[in-house]
Amino acid sequence: MSTGNIKAICMSEKKGTIKRPVAEALFITEHGIKGDAHAGSWHRQVSFLALEEIEDFRRRGGEVEFGDFGENIVAEGIAFDQLPVGTRLKAGDVFFEITQIGKKCHSHCEIFKRVGDCIMPRKGVFARVLHGGKLKAGDTLAITEEKLPLEAAVITASDKGSKGEREDKSGDKAEAMLKEAGYTKVHRIILPDEQEELAAQLREYADMGIGLILTTGGTGFSPRDVTPEATLEVCERLAPGIPEAMRALSLKITPRAMLSRAAAGIHKRSLIVNLPGSPKAVEECLGFILPSLAHGIEILRGETGECARK
Template sequence: MGEIKAICISEKRGTQKHAVEEARFITEYGIEGDAHAGNWHRQISFLGLEEIEEFRRRGAQVKLGAFGENVVADGFRFKELPVGTRLRCGQVFFEITQIGKKCHSHCEIFKQVGDCIMPREGVFARVLHGGTIRKGDVLELAAGPLPLEAAIITASDKGSRGEREDKSGDTAEAMLRAAGYTVLHRVIVPDEKAEIAQQMKEFADEGIALVVTTGGTGFSVRDVTPEATLAVCERLAPGIPEAMRALSLRITPRAMLSRAAAGIRKRTLIVNLPGSAKAVEECLGFVLPSLRHGIDILRGEAGECGRK
């Protein structure tokens, strides 16, 4: 266990990082506003305060962030942590992906003093679960799985205007809580593709495990929830809506008219549910046990789905 001594970013590549008091860490991306963030395995860099202090005792005058590190913390010698180690700071989780790096072009510090500690002492990580970190926060080895969180998006023009009670959202929330999920967010938005998609993106950036939508999956010209889902998902999970339609077809042939979709964005599973409370109870109740296993696989906390 240690303490965050500095959070450092640079808005442009090739410029020295500078310290900030707090920063938003985005799932599978890095620090918001940092030029080195992105969809790759070196989203965040860590360096121990003691290693920096040792370097300073050799006569080098360096500020925190000068080696290109994003996070400086005491209490850790990061290079001794194996790849795959998970760290936690509040609600933010990291996974170490690389220890050290090869310097292809010497940095300004190397040119000045003939050495740089980042290639041998620094480590790199990806963000598994996003959130805000402040200077002085506690950093620790992560024990146990990532938090099991959920968010509910109800797509309804009338509901967004307060003209209709959100009974389908009520049902979804009760079922998710009963299944062990912490429901962090519940929103009602109009049937507008851009607004629905934006909510999905924000929840995925946060690292929420499961986002369910209710409504907007039919044939009406205003039903655009599947289109919003397809627009934001990086990979599709067609078996989930297929299973729900197969179940519903036992009850009514009109289930074939459902256009519900499901897919994955970053480490978040997004599933479209019907707009009625009864249909939500039937469909979500049918798929919910299997969704948990899929989420565990998505987060690297379980193996694949083959039967023994």
């Protein structure tokens, strides 16, 4: 494993302006640095430049500061331009995947206009964020073949539970089953049955890069049951086979399973699945689907390919 050291993290709030170092930055999954003008849903979410390249430029007479080339991360010890596309880098909780080496300059940037040259088109590297987190100067950056952490989150949708008037037995059951299945960390929260709050929390967990986000409760016919609506609001792609499988299983137990409105889908690198609200139904449904979900998450994260039965 090759390692380096982050010397600076730089960002700018507006395009066309020089980036400047910040004390700490929040990296959002499939987006980039929060607040950076060049972050977004594309393949050049974060840019890297080696400290050695900047120092060589300075030795040739260029008076430049960190961020002048438009780079987000300056690191020492890694020759970024020598790494193939697809290489993964890790710093703290954050994982990156290199998507492009160098770039074409269609119009000269500010540094070119000032000193007559820019090394970013030749030596810069671009990447997408696979797993989010906070980073600062001094953090270690490493080339890695590690898989992304297998984390999960459980959101319990319950008006009474959010007020402390009901014990969250369904969330407890889901957490215990996830840990037994090998999920290294399980985030937990109880929210009222409010679509906006539920949708915002789903997005926040997905921004972190959590692989599996489960909800429990709020999938019935009550006017306050809005968990599927929050899920559908957030998801970019649906995974209808998962709730269909849970309903098929539950119909063997009770015909009322046909009344479940549970949904499932994908947002960024996260799989979101609605579970029922009772501990018994959570145990039955999650126990049925859980063995297959890890494979789906690996496909979603690009860590394995699709596989068909022989």
